[in-house]
Amino acid sequence: MKALLVDPDPQRAPVLARALQAGGVEVSTATSASFALTMLEWNKQDVIISRARVGDMEGHELCAIVRSDPSTKDVRFVLVVAPGENAPSQTAAAGVDLLLPDALSSATMVTRVVELVRRAQDATTPKPATPPTLRPSAPAPAMTPRAPRPISPEPGVAPPPIAPPPRPVTLPPLPTVPTLRRATPPPPSVAPSPPVAPPPPVAPPPPVTAAPSSLAAAPSMAGLEAVGTNGGARTFQGALGVLEIEELTQAIAVGGKTGRLVLVLSTGGGLIVFESGRVTHAEFAGEAGESAFRALVAASHRERGGKFCFIPVHPNELKSQPKTIDRGVDQLLLDVARAMDEEKRA
Numbered sequence: 001m002k003a004l005l006v007d008p009d010p011q012r013a014p015v016l017a018r019a020l021q022a023g024g025v026e027v028s029t030a031t032s033a034s035f036a037l038t039m040l041e042w043n044k045q046d047v048i049i050s051r052a053r054v055g056d057m058e059g060h061e062l063c064a065i066v067r068s069d070p071s072t073k074d075v076r077f078v079l080v081v082a083p084g085e086n087a088p089s090q091t092a093a094a095g096v097d098l099l100l101p102d103a104l105s106s107a108t109m110v111t112r113v114v115e116l117v118r119r120a121q122d123a124t125t126p127k128p129a130t131p132p133t134l135r136p137s138a139p140a141p142a143m144t145p146r147a148p149r150p151i152s153p154e155p156g157v158a159p160p161p162i163a164p165p166p167r168p169v170t171l172p173p174l175p176t177v178p179t180l181r182r183a184t185p186p187p188p189s190v191a192p193s194p195p196v197a198p199p200p201p202v203a204p205p206p207p208v209t210a211a212p213s214s215l216a217a218a219p220s221m222a223g224l225e226a227v228g229t230n231g232g233a234r235t236f237q238g239a240l241g242v243l244e245i246e247e248l249t250q251a252i253a254v255g256g257k258t259g260r261l262v263l264v265l266s267t268g269g270g271l272i273v274f275e276s277g278r279v280t281h282a283e284f285a286g287e288a289g290e291s292a293f294r295a296l297v298a299a300s301h302r303e304r305g306g307k308f309c310f311i312p313v314h315p316n317e318l319k320s321q322p323k324t325i326d327r328g329v330d331q332l333l334l335d336v337a338r339a340m341d342e343e344k345r346a
Helices: 013-022 033-043 059-068 088-094 106-124 245-255 290-302 329-345
Strands: 002-006 026-030 047-051 076-081 098-101 236-239 259-265 268-275 278-284 307-312
Touching (some): 033 047, 047 106, 059 088, 076 106, 098 106, 245 259, 245 278, 245 290, 245 329, 259 290, 278 290, 278 329
Parallel strands (some): 076 098
Antiparallel strands (some): 236 307, 259 268, 259 307
């Protein structure tokens, strides 16, 4: 069973997440409704446990969006509310499956959530049909054979004479047909093959020039809105400010995705490369590596109105991509947050 916990409180969410994991539930955590919709599209959780207020929208509004999508309409939705946060009419209209007061203990919440999902799974599992009971039929009565009655001739009438059996007809023997042997035609004459000319000399390949920077293929601000698919892979795009670069990095890392996160700011384009959820390279303003990643995050906070687009690619397409970042995503984001705090104090 997989659960998606939507709670912006960094101290309250881990408590319920640990209780769910202790109950054998695989848990993913989102700090906003937009982030939760992205994770639900990638991981297809069985149940969503959301607070009534999650920052960018209300919990019942998030439930209405989940119910309106045919691919997620069957996901169970649990809403945790404080007194006076949600009206019953709003939750019923949105399609909330279970309403839990936040005063309940974490263990009680986990029990109620697990029971809800199991009842839903049992209801959708088809039951085997019971074969009808066959009753043995009564045996048929035994039939007693009757002896044939002799036919007695009528008085004064002589029985008809019995004709003798016909004599067998002897047929003359069939004539012997001589066996015809099929003549074998002589093998066709094989013409000598013409001489094979040697292949023409192959010109040496042209010299290979250095691969251009990954930012040369980055879409423009207007072209980024037209990006919808990359072959058969679905892209993920939007506006910075609704989702910050830190949240995008965490979402892609949790999903274990491989691809390029292209960013367009007023000061220029940026690029972050992911391989199986790990950040391996970044480019921005002529810099590369961790310094480019920190500069991208700082610039996105200073300049509102930028756009982003995540384009999934096959790992083979990244073989020629330089790897300038070795540290994990958590350590990388902590260093960025520490650098931004020091910049604000200065």
